[in-house]
Amino acid sequence: MNLPQDFINKYQELLGPEATAFFDSFNQSSPGGYRINSNKASSLVDQSYVTNEQVPYCRDGHYGHLNGKSIDHTTGYLYSQEPSAMYVGEVADPQQGEKVLDLCAAPGGKSTHLVAKMQNSGLLVSNEIFKARAKILAENLERWGSQNTVITNESPEKLEAQFPAFFDRILVDAPCSGEGMFRKDPAATQYWHKDYSNECANRQQHILDSAVKMMHAGSTLIYSTCTFAPEEDEQIIDWFIRKYPQFTLVPIKKYSGMDDGRPEWGNDNPELTKTVRLFPHHMKGEGHFIAKLVWQAASGSKIVPTVKHPFRSVKLSKEQQTELTEFLHSCLVNYQIRNLALFGDQLFDMPNGMPIIDKMSIVRPGVHLGTFKKRRFEPALGLALAIDDDQVLNKLTITEEQWRQYVHGDTITVNNDYPKGWYLLTCQNHAVCFGKLVNKTVKNFYPKGLRF
Numbered sequence: 001m002n003l004p005q006d007f008i009n010k011y012q013e014l015l016g017p018e019a020t021a022f023f024d025s026f027n028q029s030s031p032g033g034y035r036i037n038s039n040k041a042s043s044l045v046d047q048s049y050v051t052n053e054q055v056p057y058c059r060d061g062h063y064g065h066l067n068g069k070s071i072d073h074t075t076g077y078l079y080s081q082e083p084s085a086m087y088v089g090e091v092a093d094p095q096q097g098e099k100v101l102d103l104c105a106a107p108g109g110k111s112t113h114l115v116a117k118m119q120n121s122g123l124l125v126s127n128e129i130f131k132a133r134a135k136i137l138a139e140n141l142e143r144w145g146s147q148n149t150v151i152t153n154e155s156p157e158k159l160e161a162q163f164p165a166f167f168d169r170i171l172v173d174a175p176c177s178g179e180g181m182f183r184k185d186p187a188a189t190q191y192w193h194k195d196y197s198n199e200c201a202n203r204q205q206h207i208l209d210s211a212v213k214m215m216h217a218g219s220t221l222i223y224s225t226c227t228f229a230p231e232e233d234e235q236i237i238d239w240f241i242r243k244y245p246q247f248t249l250v251p252i253k254k255y256s257g258m259d260d261g262r263p264e265w266g267n268d269n270p271e272l273t274k275t276v277r278l279f280p281h282h283m284k285g286e287g288h289f290i291a292k293l294v295w296q297a298a299s300g301s302k303i304v305p306t307v308k309h310p311f312r313s314v315k316l317s318k319e320q321q322t323e324l325t326e327f328l329h330s331c332l333v334n335y336q337i338r339n340l341a342l343f344g345d346q347l348f349d350m351p352n353g354m355p356i357i358d359k360m361s362i363v364r365p366g367v368h369l370g371t372f373k374k375r376r377f378e379p380a381l382g383l384a385l386a387i388d389d390d391q392v393l394n395k396l397t398i399t400e401e402q403w404r405q406y407v408h409g410d411t412i413t414v415n416n417d418y419p420k421g422w423y424l425l426t427c428q429n430h431a432v433c434f435g436k437l438v439n440k441t442v443k444n445f446y447p448k449g450l451r452f
């Protein structure tokens, strides 16, 4: 790979004799990786994925490359993520029931990891500043079957006004100079220039300033980048703990091949050894930097602010209520709606613990239940992927060939005398989508934008 000359000079000086091995790693192939969704039945995943070598520091992580058009991937049983990125979710370690923010979340690798670790409990606000990327984030989290997630498309400044002192845990997986992505995407080297890291560091400081305003005593902050640049790694953390002395670094466990953060790259702050560096010449992965900080409570007691204006279920019109009840009774069992949110004709089931959200750009306020059409309710893909098998009354097993036809957007013909109505289509026991059966034909409701 052709690395920029300024990049070579910089890391030659920083790494000294280690630099050759570091540069060599850019010419080696990426090991690739994927995580198995522990919220879905992992016994159903294609066994060749399950038996691939496991990532030592991530229970659900494996080395290898994923087929993005497989049933396992399109139904959210697997997520492609390079191995060093998996350590971020592990270090973040969100607890069940917490209120968590993933501030820079698209395309969703870390958010899907957080959802799995939280076992769909509590509240995850997964935010992305760019609209097009926020849409991809929503699709990935929907595939993953996330039930505890509200997806927003906001700047950190706008969010801080909405969620003062609100979150127990915030992940800032910061936009960075992306040096750790060079191997996967050599074109990224073209954007690199000598001052790029300083520009990124400036933006990272603004993002962290916003994050602090959304935290309280006892909250945990996880900061990560996929770059090697000290300006965006050690130096940002050194800046942060000087500016916000209420935060202290938590030592991060180092597995074989992981390095301590380097104090000499961050104003000789000895605390920086508590952070972790994942280098591609020391371990299997593209490279990351991670720091974990806790806001120490002055009194020793944790202050947990209450939600002043909790979101409450919207009131549906009489017709809407009838259509929804009809669908729920004919199709689902034991599905507990938490809070109904209606955006136009789209109905969502919002997780508990959200405040009123009328001043935010929301991409998905929870599980997408479906759409109110003229005199009927049409269930959504999001619902199909979020529920458990045993929560559905009517299921229809389709073959792999029929699955291919369905995700392509075609109708499928079945050979049975099942009554007309909505069915959860399953293929290899994976929920695929809801389909409407009429006279042995399953009409296609797979979203147009996802067909392939």
Ligand SMILES: C[S@@+](CC[C@H](N)C(=O)[O-])C[C@H]1O[C@@H](n2cnc3c(N)ncnc32)[C@H](O)[C@@H]1O
Binding pocket: 103, 104, 105, 106, 107, 108, 109, 110, 111, 128, 129, 130, 133, 155, 156, 173, 174, 175, 176, 203, 207, 226
């Ligand atoms: C490293 S990527 C996040 C990757 C993601 N966490 C994952 O695991 O899939 C950083 C994200 O920050 C977003 N971003 C860019 N500028 C930003 C800003 N000023 N504030 C917040 N996020 C920003 C980018 O669009 C990008 O999606």
